[in-house]
Amino acid sequence: xxxxxxxxxxxxxxxxxxxxxxxxxxxxxxxxxxxxxxxxxxxxxxxxxxxxxxxxxxxxxxxxxxxxxxxxxxxxxxxxxxxxxxxxxxxxxxxxxxxxxxxxxxxxxxxxxxxxxxxxxxxxxxxxxxxxxxxxxxxxxxxxxxxxxxxxxxxxxxxxxxxxxxxxxxxxxxx
Numbered sequence: 001x002x003x004x005x006x007x008x009x010x011x012x013x014x015x016x017x018x019x020x021x022x023x024x025x026x027x028x029x030x031x032x033x034x035x036x037x038x039x040x041x042x043x044x045x046x047x048x049x050x051x052x053x054x055x056x057x058x059x060x061x062x063x064x065x066x067x068x069x070x071x072x073x074x075x076x077x078x079x080x081x082x083x084x085x086x087x088x089x090x091x092x093x094x095x096x097x098x099x100x101x102x103x104x105x106x107x108x109x110x111x112x113x114x115x116x117x118x119x120x121x122x123x124x125x126x127x128x129x130x131x132x133x134x135x136x137x138x139x140x141x142x143x144x145x146x147x148x149x150x151x152x153x154x155x156x157x158x159x160x161x162x163x164x165x166x167x168x169x170x171x172x173x174x175x
Contacts, residue, residue, distance in 0.1 A: 003052045003061075011045055015062070016070050024067070025074055026144065026175050036062060076101050081113040081141040084171050095133070100125050109138035116142040116149040116172070119158050127165040139169040146174055 022035065040046040040059050049058045076098065082089050092106035100122045102112035110133070112126040122140050130137035140162060148154055155172065162170050 003049065007048055007052065011048065012066050015039065015045070015066050019067065019070055025071065075114065075143075078103055078111075078113075080173075081111060081139075081171075084141060084173065085111065085139050085169070087111070097125065097129060102126065102129060104129060104133055104135055105138075108133070108135040110135050111139050111141070113141035113143065116145040119149075123158070123162050123165060123167060123170075126162075126167050130166070137165065137167040139171060140167055141171045141173060143173050144175070145172040150174070 024032070027035070036059055039062055045062070046055070046058045049061060053061065078093075078101075079089055082091070087105075093103045094106045094108070095104040097103065097112070100112055100114035100118060102110060102125060104110050110126055110130040112122050112129070114122040119140075119142055122142060126137045126140050129135070142149070142158075145155075149172070155170075159170050
């Protein structure tokens with residue numbers, strides 16, 4: 001049985017608004033798990049969905065169909081990486097990238113961003129994209145640089161790897 005469009009839209013809008021207020025991107029795994037538990041048992045969310053699908057599928061639906069796109073949507077925006085790099089949000093973009101996210105600017109600078117836990121993919125993407133476009137690997141921005149990513153020695157390793165790949169700048173964001 002399929003979920004009616006109106007129900008899907010209402011639940012998505014409601015959960016994305018709640019996720020914004022909870023700081024979803026920064027929540028730990030256990031905190032997200034508790035929040036999923038809450039959503040599953042709530043009548044306005046889990047109850048509404050269980051009328052259209054097996055109740056055992058509700059949590060999976062919420063994770064895969066509602067909240068995974070939320071995280072993707074918030075990570076793809078160049079607003080924050082551009083702001084911390086001092087780039088004008090209206091700067092001309094020549095090419096957009098996903099997985100990991102990034103942009104090649106009209107002035108041929110490449111900027112990439114993603115979670116610190118995915119640093120290898122982010123810096124390699126900046127290198128590869130700049131190399132293929134004969135562009136300048138301007139910067140990488142690494143989000144959620146918490147826990148082990150606060151370690152000076154690990155940051156030094158990542159910054160050295162970035163420098164060896166010709167990336168001019170690494171920015172660490174803890175939240």
